[in-house]
Amino acid sequence: MGTGPFVFERWQRGSHVLLKRNPAYWAAGRPLLDQVVFKFVPDPAAAALETGAVDVAGLLPSDLDRVAKLPQIAVDVRTDGYLNNMETLEFNLDSPYLRNLRVRQAIAHAIDKEFIRKAVFDGRFESLSSPIPKVLSRYYAPAERQYAYDVQEANRLLDAAGFPRKGGGERFALTIYFYPGSASFRATAEYIKAALARVGIRVTVQTADMALLTRRVYTERQFDLNINGVGALYDPTVGVQRHYWSTVHGQRVPFNNASGYANPEVGELFRKVAEEADEDRRAALLRRFQQIVGEEIPLLPLIALQTVSAQNRRVHRYYNSIDLTAGDLSDAWVDEK
Known part of the structure; x- marks a missing residue:
């Protein structure tokens, strides 16, 4: 048919x-x-x-x-201005650990994006500092808050979050899934497992086919971290908004807001962007969006992907x-x- x-x-x-x-x-x-x-x-x-x-x-x-x-x-x-694919790390904000902002910020500091770019992607592509791709140059404005690779700062944040190392040096344990069929995404998951072990977080890498991954992440919410391939697409209201839009979270729509993120200001910003015809005002609204999610990081953009x-x-x-x-x-x- x-x-x-x-x-x-x-x-x-x-x-x-x-x-x-x-x-x-x-x-x-x-x-x-x-x-x-x-x-x-x-x-x-x-x-x-x-x-x-x-x-x-x-x-x-x-x-x-x-x-x-x-x-x-x-x-x-x-590279094209339509797909704008990227590799991202999604945090499940229902997790008792990951709903804590300091924990997410610590994880961001514990991950070396340049290592991923060089070791996993053979030195190709670019690491990311914003969920809006550079090719959408009118809107691209990475937030002031960036998360440089800093193990010492990651440890400090985890201590401040109230998760000290216990016997054996472990703070807590998480699971990580990855988009199936991609050896690069699996390699990224294995790297994150090793990187987080250095700051006392034990990570178990889980494998799943697409049907099981979709059920675990979007329906059952039985995951902590997920390496996903995200299409930012040709306009932020089409490709980016769906990953931060609280309206779709309760509906459990696949490939939309896996983190379960809800920020009323972000929702209002995207509503205005969708209605605004003036490009300069759209850009200002999207700069504010990037500032907010750069601080709150419901998901962490990792690598800008080309079609190979x-x-x-x-x-x-x-x-x-x-x-x-x-x-x-x-x-x-x-x-x-």
Whole structure:
């Protein structure tokens, strides 16, 4: 059912999904491909791309330079003003520990974003200081309160919050989930586990598929920390607001306000931004928003993510949409082998 260029044909668990050309597709002469096969590759996809087992794959940043040297492969790294994806750390504010502002600030100080950028993302991309991306330059105004990597300050804040080290040096324990299917997000979760251990917080990394993650984070609220991939999108009222908007929290809507954050002033600021036509007044309202959430940090922006993919050079017009890999492949075609 549906109006897309391809229709479902077969799903083989653990192997692949096969889509066939939709003969009733509304665009005459499209799609150009007879079928598309999405393969499930448990290990990093670079090897499958190198051997020709797949034609297109997402890559780990650490694989980029090596794969780019292969004559048959074209590597594509893009930043755009539409998706504006970022890696963030979400705090569950229902937690008896994380509802304490000093604890959140301590965790922010205990995390070295530059280490994540260099070790997890191979020195690529940029670390973040605001939930509004730099590409939206009219609105971008990182708050004065920033959280430099400072283990001593993290320990001081945790002591001040009333969570001293107990026997063995542990203060309390948390769980952390991460967006499934991303080796980089898993590596970030493992780094945060190690980083927080240095300040006396024991972290358990939990793995989950998308269905279980959605239930744990948004429905059951059974999590403490979550590494998420957030699309800030092309305007703050579209991509950013939903992560701070208290109206959606009680409704438990997936991928909206995972933290359970509620600040009436922030809600009023976004209401005014949505109604305001003057760009300078919008910018002033959004500067105030960044000041507030920079202080309260219901979520901690970590890394600005680019869209990274690689494809065999026999593949043409893989992208046909402003949101890149979310395109429908209706214009894609391949040279015969």
